[in-house]
Amino acid sequence: MSIFPDYFAPLHLSLVGKALGKGLLELGVHDLRQWTHDRHNTVDDTPYGGGAGMVMKPEPWGECFDALLDGLEEPPVLVVPTPSGIPFSQPIAYELSEKSHLLFACGRYEGIDRRVMEHAATRMEVRELSLGDYVLNGGEVATLAMVEAVVRLIPGVIGNPESLTEESHSDGQDQLLEYPVYTKPPSWRGLDVPEVLFSGHHARIAEWRREQAVELTRLRRPDLLPE
Numbered sequence: 001m002s003i004f005p006d007y008f009a010p011l012h013l014s015l016v017g018k019a020l021g022k023g024l025l026e027l028g029v030h031d032l033r034q035w036t037h038d039r040h041n042t043v044d045d046t047p048y049g050g051g052a053g054m055v056m057k058p059e060p061w062g063e064c065f066d067a068l069l070d071g072l073e074e075p076p077v078l079v080v081p082t083p084s085g086i087p088f089s090q091p092i093a094y095e096l097s098e099k100s101h102l103l104f105a106c107g108r109y110e111g112i113d114r115r116v117m118e119h120a121a122t123r124m125e126v127r128e129l130s131l132g133d134y135v136l137n138g139g140e141v142a143t144l145a146m147v148e149a150v151v152r153l154i155p156g157v158i159g160n161p162e163s164l165t166e167e168s169h170s171d172g173q174d175q176l177l178e179y180p181v182y183t184k185p186p187s188w189r190g191l192d193v194p195e196v197l198f199s200g201h202h203a204r205i206a207e208w209r210r211e212q213a214v215e216l217t218r219l220r221r222p223d224l225l226p227e
């Protein structure tokens with residue numbers, strides 16, 4: 001749900017687009033203005049208590065929920081991208097990939113009237129999630145990122161599921177950052193591929209990759225290192 005539905009055209013490309021084509025998931029994009037009734041299709045208004053900017057009115061959201069939940073066998077999970085949310089993470093992506101129906105509420109302006117999330121919580125699970133400690137102009141870009149992170153975990157979407165286990169933040173990597181990767185040519189602009197990767201000695205290669213992952217994590221994300 002968004003006032004800028006065209007933001008989601010990219011979801012018909014690449015990996016998510018292929019998954020849609022294979023019928024592994026369905027995607028609906030809903031223009032919130034469809035649930036306004038005034039001449040200007042108004043979705044926002046001035047904030048109670050004063051302050052800069054505008055706040056998204058609750059009524060269009062409520063009517064949108066009514067329409068989208070009508071006839072559903074079970075309630076969806078409402079995901080609300082927001083800078084004040086719980087940090088989105090790979091474990092949360094896995095959790096969401098196992099849900100049968102996700103609904104993303106893309107806020108704009110100074111945010112969505114709080115009563116929208118309070119009302120939503122009476123009829124579905126609500127997850128207010130942040131993509132990181134920075135500010136975007138709206139929830140659309142965050143939703144695109146979350147949809148890609150979640151959809152790629154759905155069985156059948158990624159050709160080789162093994163590649164999911166060796167990524168940064170994956171269980172197969174103990175949540176460490178991913179080791180450096182190389183391909184041909186063996187030497188490029190005076191830079192050589194580490195010798196160990198030519199050894200064919202799988203145990204040594206695995207050991208080197210683990211060491212690289214630990215070192216990279218220690219340098220860039222010491223918070224991810226086990227106690």
Ligand SMILES: Oc1ccccc1-c1ccno1
Pocket residue numbers: 081082083107108129130131132133134135136137138139140142
């Ligand atoms: O900055 C935002 C504005 C609207 C909706 C989401 C966000 C956001 C920022 C970081 N993660 O989500």
